[in-house]
Amino acid sequence: MSSDNILSIPDLIAKKRDGLELNPEEIQQFIGGIKTRDVQDCHAGAMLMAMFLKGMTEGEICSLTTSMRDSGERLKWPQFRGLVVDKHSTGGIGDKISIPLAPALAACQLKVPMMSGRGLGITGGTLDKLESIPGYRTQLTDEQIVKLISTVGCGIFSQSPKLNPADRYLYSIRDVTATVSSNALIISSILSKKAVEDLDALILDVKYGISAVMKTPELAENLAHSLYKVSEMLGIRTYCYITEMNNPIGYCIGNAIEIQESIDLMKYKSGHSNDLEELVCEQGGRLLLLTDKVKTIEQGREMIRETFKNGSALQKFHDMIIGQGVSETIAKQLISDDESIIGSILKLGDVHYQGISSDTGFIQSIDSFKLGTIVQRLGGGRLKSTDKLDYSVGIRLLKHVGDPIQQNEPWAILYADTDATQRYPKVLDDLTTSLIVSSSSVEPLQRIYKVIGST
Missing domain, CATH: 1.20.970.10 (Transferase, Pyrimidine Nucleoside Phosphorylase; Chain C)
Incomplete structure (x- = not known):
């Protein structure tokens, strides 16, 4: 011009x-x-x-994304070309997939520079969860990121001031101008951060449901198609998963409690959440397929699962958190089999409330929006950006969708540090009414609605 x-x-x-x-x-x-x-x-x-x-047209969105990407410094991995991957989720209740996924991928010899975020609304943030581990640092220098990825293979860290400053600025303006929900601006914000990471392959998990930004599968699919097209225009091999977010993922909702659940999966303990395992193995397996580490998605899923069974993902998690500031003593204790020590590090609230079923039958749904709101209002999430989090607040589900349940049987435990009914008077009502029971049998929940992409 x-x-x-x-x-x-x-x-x-x-x-x-x-x-x-x-x-x-x-x-x-x-x-x-x-x-x-x-x-x-x-x-x-x-x-x-x-x-x-x-x-905006897809061409405009691509131009906006690249301009935002180039507004600051960029990570570069010429020595690891073909192996650099990441995953991003639009956010969900109980969504701790990134925490076991990054170490599992590193155990499969991939490189995972995962630039992650904090909680938004009732949705918990990956960084907030990890900061419940004493000493964990999310703010790393570019040199520390390079060392971590080169030695351990994975890191989960925050966006530094030098990386994509335009996105940080525009997001702060979007937040006060009622423009957060624009698909074009969502896409450019997500993909500019991922493009800064110099990725070879990317998984995007677009949620739909009562506690997601996109309330219907159709809206989520529309966003996912645009994300996929723009990502491919940027030269990143991408798959988009459209997944259900009416019900919480896994058994745990909160900060410290979700780290506990993530560690349980990496230890492959009996009783760990099947839907959490399914999503981690599916999305990790797809990244292994996109980087030609395996020939089929089935092989990819099993390769991820094997890292949990043989302990290699757990070891990578141990090495990662040490690389991000956690003491060797605490890191070793977290991967030990001593549940009392783990509980003393990842402390949960002393005040317990039980969710009790008022009916006999089969669990039809568990309202993720109500449960996410409970955790947020009790201090496990932020009502404003300056709020300090109470990592000890959390909810542990004892049942999943499709499970049988008896009248007066407990189905959830709420952990809090103070009198929750004073801090949030609706807490017990919302806990009770979060459960819907059907008199007839209910099929187990199917998380994955659709997959968009091409190999």
Whole structure:
């Protein structure tokens, strides 16, 4: 674009406001203006609203994503070409898949630089869960990230100020301008962070349901198709999973309690959650297939499962948390078989409430939105960004969808540190009404609705 044709920032906003397509140079000009401060908060808010209302083509989204990616430094892995992978979820209640998945993939000789996030609304964040481990550091320098990935093979860390600063800035503006739910802006935010990681393959898990951003399978599928297309345009081999989020994943909801459950899976203890195992093995197996480590998805699933059975994923988890600041003593205790020591590190609240079934029959559903709200209101999540978390708050499910249950039988335990009924008067009502029981048998929950991608 010649200097004679360069539009001002207000003119770029007006162009988008009028429903016209911005070319790559114009999008780069706008994102570059964030760094030079030619773009002020009022400009950013107006442009985001124009993008929200008028929509964006896939070409525009790809240009926005690459411009955001290039707004700061990028990780580069020329020495590991073909082996660098990651997974991202749009968020869910009890969604701790990343925590056992990253070490399992590292045990399969893949490299996993997993830049993760914190809780949003009632949804718990992977970093928040990991920070319930004393000493765990989420903020790493680029040099520390490179060392961790080169030696251990995996790391789960936060976005540093040098990586993708445009996304951090725009997200803060989206949050106060009611533009968070724009598909175009969701896609560019997710994929710009993943593109910074210099990935060879990526799994995207798009949730739908009462506690997800996308409430229906159709809305989730629409987002997943666009995520897939833009990711492929960026040169990242990608599969998108559309998964159910009306019911919690696994047996545990909270911070410390989800770390406990993740460790139980990595130890392959009897009684661990089948749906958690299914999702971890499925998504990990797909990444092994995308990187040509296996020839079939079935082989990939079994390769991931074997890392739990033989303890290699657990060892990688041990090495990863040491690499991110945890003492060798605590790391060793967490992978030991002494449940009392593990419980003393990952402490749960002393005040316990039981969810009791009022009916006899079969569990039809467990309301993930109500349970997520309980954990959030009791301090396990944030009501505002500055809130400190109470890692000890959590819910342990004793039953899953499809299980038989008797009247007056406990189906859940709530852990809290103080009188929960004073902090959240609805807590017992919401706990009780989260369970729906059917008089007739119910099929076990099917998490995976659809898979989008091509090998």
